[in-house]
Amino acid sequence: MPGGCKPIELSERQETILRIVKDEGPITGEHIAEKLNLTRATLRPDLAILTMSGFLEARPRVGYFYSGKTGNQLLGEHIRKLTVKDRKSVPVVCQEETSVYDAICTMFLEDVGTLFVVKEGGVLVGVVSRKDLLKSSMGNQDLQSIPVGIVMSRMPNIITCSPDDTLLSAASKLISSQVDALPVVKEREGGDDGPEVIGRITKTTVTKAFVELGEGATV
Template sequence: MIALTTLRQKKIAEIVRTSGPITGKQIAARLFVTREALRSDLAILVMSGLIEARPKVGYYYTGKNVRTLLTEQISKIKVRDIQSVPVVVTTNTSAYDTIVTMFLNNVGTVFVVESGSILAGIVSRKDALKVAIGGNDMKEMPIKVLMTPLPKIIVTTPEESAFKAAKKLIESEVDSLPVVGVVSVPGNTAYEVVGRLTKTNITRLFVEMGEGKQ
């Protein structure tokens, strides 16, 4: 829709890209036309975002296009805008009770916390299933045996962009990220669990974008 369709617009964009900042008068001289003849083409190029006008300096190239607009739109959305409520169990919970908590809350991942809401580990359905088919007594098994412990957990924050969090989900091959705040504890840094960011949140966001709601 916002493609540059005319040859003159492409020529102008190329001149601004290679010679910017450059004035409208200088561009006109290069193309052997009047400044007035370029007025609407320059307006379109500025409006499309591909070039920008800086007063008393001239036109310069930004390289932005529709794709960039899409990227900018996406990068504006923060984790806090789409995150879910975290579901947590304490470190002394059994594997069985952790799985029951998963089912009761209909979530695929629970966060294991200690000292209030300080992140200690994470348990996914995959972790739970791996132990459950091993024929173990789940009621006797402490959650610490099957959880992924803190140093290995990938986290996000409410201020991080949804895009960056989604990238973490894909690159780390996990279904869920704890949304955390960094807190100071004696001699260390700890994470306080404040939310949950999953592929479901990203999929829902994608649907809302497709419906024009984001």
């Protein structure tokens, strides 16, 4: 499927179980086993996989139902359940007083494209990108004398996300805002001076998550 998500691949026996349940459900595990001339214990792993994957629904004392959902629908549901707090990485930060030279060195050593500028308590005050630092380095300026605070984007003009946001919503913000990274923030109790940075979500974060989903789609 060009450009689409990799569908969940089922074994031949699991496909057969799906057909039986689709045609005759609700049906018990014992009846499915009888139709396949297998024991209930042999089928238990297959039924567990099909149920946990969302292809089948099970009700006590009634049996199995076909959910009617395709592999891509189920994968889409799983994607929408991914949260920022489960995928965020450690933020790379600096202070307003940090020189542009030192910020460039930090960005290079940490292999990141964005630095979050914080003050005491990890409070977010700005963001500086690779593009910001590149602009400031043009010309014959002394990069060690220029503080990051002069070239950074300041709050509240910064797009952020929270730990409870979905990864999908964070990805949408990355695309719509045309930025490479989002600071993950939480509100501080009694903190009127701004939110605290507790992580970061980048385009690489999102890409890794979708690659893992694709590679883990085969059951």
